[in-house]
Amino acid sequence: FVTEVEEGKDEVRELIQTLEREINWDGTSLIKYVGFWFPVRLFDTGFTDRPPQDLDSAAILPGPDNGLSLFKPILSAQKYFKAKDTDIILSTLPKSGTTWLIPLTFCIVNRHTYPIAQSPLLTSSPHTIVPFLELNLYWEQTNPDLENIPSPRIFSTHMPFNVLPDSIRESECKILYMCRNPLDHFISYRQFLLKNKIEKDAKPLDIDETFDMFCQGIQLYGPFWEHVLGYWNAHLKNPEKVLFLKYEDLKMETTLYIKKIAEFIGFPFSLEEEEQGLIEEISNFCSFENISNLEANKKGKFMGIVENSSFFRKGEIGDWKNYLTPEMAERVKELMESKLEDLV
Numbered sequence: 093f094v095t096e097v098e099e100g101k102d103e104v105r106e107l108i109q110t111l112e113r114e115i116n117w118d119g120t121s122l123i124k125y126v127g128f129w130f131p132v133r134l135f136d137t138g139f140t141d142r143p144p145q146d147l148d149s150a151a152i153l154p155g156p157d158n159g160l161s162l163f164k165p166i167l168s169a170q171k172y173f174k175a176k177d178t179d180i181i182l183s184t185l186p187k188s189g190t191t192w193l194i195p196l197t198f199c200i201v202n203r204h205t206y207p208i209a210q211s212p213l214l215t216s217s218p219h220t221i222v223p224f225l226e227l228n229l230y231w232e233q234t235n236p237d238l239e240n241i242p243s244p245r246i247f248s249t250h251m252p253f254n255v256l257p258d259s260i261r262e263s264e265c266k267i268l269y270m271c272r273n274p275l276d277h278f279i280s281y282r283q284f285l286l287k288n289k290i291e292k293d294a295k296p297l298d299i300d301e302t303f304d305m306f307c308q309g310i311q312l313y314g315p316f317w318e319h320v321l322g323y324w325n326a327h328l329k330n331p332e333k334v335l336f337l338k339y340e341d342l343k344m345e346t347t348l349y350i351k352k353i354a355e356f357i358g359f360p361f362s363l364e365e366e367e368q369g370l371i372e373e374i375s376n377f378c379s380f381e382n383i384s385n386l387e388a389n390k391k392g393k394f395m396g397i398v399e400n401s402s403f404f405r406k407g408e409i410g411d412w413k414n415y416l417t418p419e420m421a422e423r424v425k426e427l428m429e430s431k432l433e434d435l436v
């Protein structure tokens with residue numbers, strides 16, 4: 093199937109036309125593939141600063157509604173990505189703190205190569221240092237050469253657990269999954285979409301409609317519950333492989349979780365390092381206040397269109413209270429209890 097997608101065959105276009113469709117919160121279109129919602133198009137063809145690499149995939153994407161945009165990189169990743177036992181995969185739903193998990197993991201793993209004062213994170217955005225499988229690597233090339241990246245390689249992804257390339261599930265590589273309170277996730281995501289108008293002519297839905305869609309599970313890479321549940325079940329099945337993290341826990345006990353992550357991925361801190369305050373140093377360096385104020389994160393764009401600065405908004409727990417009513421919160425609480433009973 094992936095070869096047919098790569099070639100943009102008519103039958104693939106036809107198949108995609110048969111998939112269930114919905115309007116996303118920002119007015120763009122979504123299609124449902126293996127139980128999850130993916131964008132019909134990732135980019136508006138009208139963008140002039142489209143990254144050059146995108147022209148390659150644009151060549152097979154002539155129509156405005158062709159449905160291949162994110163399929164191609166996801167299917168290419170499924171076909172070509174060969175996980176190594178030493179890999180570390182950072183997986184999240186968008187707006188769960190990916191941009192925080194990246195520097196934390198990078199600093200833990202590379203602390204001997206790059207002392208904080210020489211960290212590449214001082215001059216490059218987290219998403220440049222740790223690329224997304226489907227949004228960077230397999231978006232830019234069908235089969236990128238990732239063999240020569242020094243181990244341990246760190247990649248990020250928003251793919252649901254069942255959509256991951258087989259070799260990630262089958263190898264000994266480690267997966268760090270981070271989720272977030274659904275209400276804060278919802279607000280963070282909505283604000284992000286409002287700020288980055290992916291399609292300039294699309295009309296964002298109002299907050300009540302958007303919230304209703306969220307509760308129905310309609311969102312990019314969603315349903316929220318299924319995404320979280322996929323990784324939660326994988327963690328229960330194999331806790332040595334999948335570490336299940338919550339944004340709120342990391343916020344409240346950052347140093348404890350830095351230690352946990354380090355142990356899980358096989359880079360534990362020695363007593364001496366702990367006594368030297370290395371964990372606190374990493375925690376402070378990766379804090380929202382510090383990292384959001386670095387020049388590299390105030391300028392530049394991700395994938396040529398999304399402002400790097402929009403990955404940093406407030407970085408707080410409970411901001412939803414400024415936007416949602418207690419009734420809305422109650423509705424989500426009931427959903428949480430029915431869908432994720434083991435987790436709440």
Ligand code: A3P
Binds near residue numbers: 186381408
């Ligand atoms: P808010 O919109 O609530 O502020 P992602 O990286 O998965 O897209 O998630 C973005 C969310 O993580 C945003 O939440 C952003 O502010 C927050 N974030 C980014 N960097 C952070 C950091 N270093 N510490 C805490 N939160 C951070």
